Amino acid sequence: MTHELLIGDRAYSSWSLRGWLLFHAFGLPVRERTTRMYSDEFARDLAGFAPARTVPVVRTPEGGLWTDSIAIAEGLAEAFPEAGHWPAAPKARAAARSLVAEMHAGFTALRSACPMNLRVKSGGFVPSEAVLADLARLETLWSHARGLAEAGPWLFGAYSAADAFYAPVAMRIAGYGLPVSESARSYVAAHLSHGPLRRWRAMGEAQDRTLDVYEVIAPAEPFPMPAPLPARAVAEGPSRNEACPYSGKPVTHFLELDGQVWGFCNAFCRDKTVADPEAWPAFMAIVAEHRTAR
Numbered sequence: 001m002t003h004e005l006l007i008g009d010r011a012y013s014s015w016s017l018r019g020w021l022l023f024h025a026f027g028l029p030v031r032e033r034t035t036r037m038y039s040d041e042f043a044r045d046l047a048g049f050a051p052a053r054t055v056p057v058v059r060t061p062e063g064g065l066w067t068d069s070i071a072i073a074e075g076l077a078e079a080f081p082e083a084g085h086w087p088a089a090p091k092a093r094a095a096a097r098s099l100v101a102e103m104h105a106g107f108t109a110l111r112s113a114c115p116m117n118l119r120v121k122s123g124g125f126v127p128s129e130a131v132l133a134d135l136a137r138l139e140t141l142w143s144h145a146r147g148l149a150e151a152g153p154w155l156f157g158a159y160s161a162a163d164a165f166y167a168p169v170a171m172r173i174a175g176y177g178l179p180v181s182e183s184a185r186s187y188v189a190a191h192l193s194h195g196p197l198r199r200w201r202a203m204g205e206a207q208d209r210t211l212d213v214y215e216v217i218a219p220a221e222p223f224p225m226p227a228p229l230p231a232r233a234v235a236e237g238p239s240r241n242e243a244c245p246y247s248g249k250p251v252t253h254f255l256e257l258d259g260q261v262w263g264f265c266n267a268f269c270r271d272k273t274v275a276d277p278e279a280w281p282a283f284m285a286i287v288a289e290h291r292t293a294r
C-alpha cells in the first residue's frame with residue numbers, strides 16, 4: 001500500500017505543489033490523482049477525503065488523512081525518517097521548521113497580489129509596499145537559513161521540506177519579475193532547474209487548462225524556465241521506440257525531436273514530454289540509448 005495524494009491544477013495550485021514535492025523531491029512513492037479547481041469535480045473528489053476542504057490531501061496506507069501541507073511534511077518525515085525532510089543538524093532543523101511555519105501562516109500580501117501561475121510570466125507587475133515588506137522578510141529568512149547551511153544550493157544546503165514550502169514563492173519571484181537580491185535570484189534559479197519542479201510544470205502544461213481567476217498582468221511573456229528542447233506532437237509513427245519509456249506498453253502517441261519520432265502509450269505522457277523533454281530521465285535515457293545504437 002502506498003500513500004494516496006489528491007492535488008489541484010498543477011499550473012496554479014501552490015499548496016498542491018508543496019505537497020507533491022514532499023514526495024517527489026525525496027524520491028518517495030505515491031499514488032496521485034488530480035482534481036480540477038473551480039469545477040464540480042473539486043467537491044466530488046474531496047468528498048472521498050472528508051473532512052478535507054482543500055488540496056493537497058493525503059490518505060496514508062493505514063487509512064489516516066493528512067488534510068494540510070504541514071501535516072504532510074511532518075507525517076512523511078515520521079514515516080520516512082531517512083528521506084531527509086528536515087536537516088540533520090539541530091539548529092538548522094529548528095530553523096527549517098520555523099521557516100515552514102512562517103510560510104504557511106504568513107506572506108499574505110505576496111500570496112494574494114501574485115497568485116502562482118506557471119503558464120506565463122506577468123509583464124507589468126508593480127509591487128506594493130506590503131509586497132516589498134514580504135520580500136524583505138524573505139531575504140531575512142533565506143539568509144538566516146543560508147547561514148546555517150551545509151554545502152549545496154538549497155536553503156539548508158541539501159533539499160529539505162523548507163525548499164518544498166518556498167518553491168511556489170520562487171515561482172512567484174520568477175513569474176512576476178519581483179525585485180530580489182543576487183543570492184535570492186540564484187536560489188530561485190535552483191528551483192527553476194530542479195528536475196521534480198520541471199516535471200510538475202511540464203505536466204501542468206500537458207493538462208492545458210487556463211483558469212481565468214489566476215489573472216495575468218499584461219504584457220504576458222513565456223514562463224522563465226530553462227528553455228525546453230524543441231519537441232512537437234505529431235500524429236503518426238513509426239517511432240524509434242516500440243515501448244513507452246514510462247509504462248513499457250506499446251506506443252500510440254508520438255512526438256518529434258531533432259527530426260526523430262518517439263512514441264508513448266497515451267496523450268498525457270506524450271504532451272508532458274513535449275513540454276520539457278529534458279525533465280524526464282526515462283525519455284532522455286531512450287534517446288541516448290538509440291543515439292549510441294545508431
Ligand SMILES: N[C@@H](CCC(=O)N[C@@H](CS)C(=O)NCC(=O)O)C(=O)O
Pocket residue numbers: 008012013014015016037053054055056067068069070104
Ligand atoms: N492550509 C492548506 C491550504 C491549502 C489550500 O488553500 N489549497 C487551495 C489550492 S492551492 C485550495 O484547495 N483551494 C480551494 C478552496 O479553498 O476551495 C494547506 O497548507 O494545505
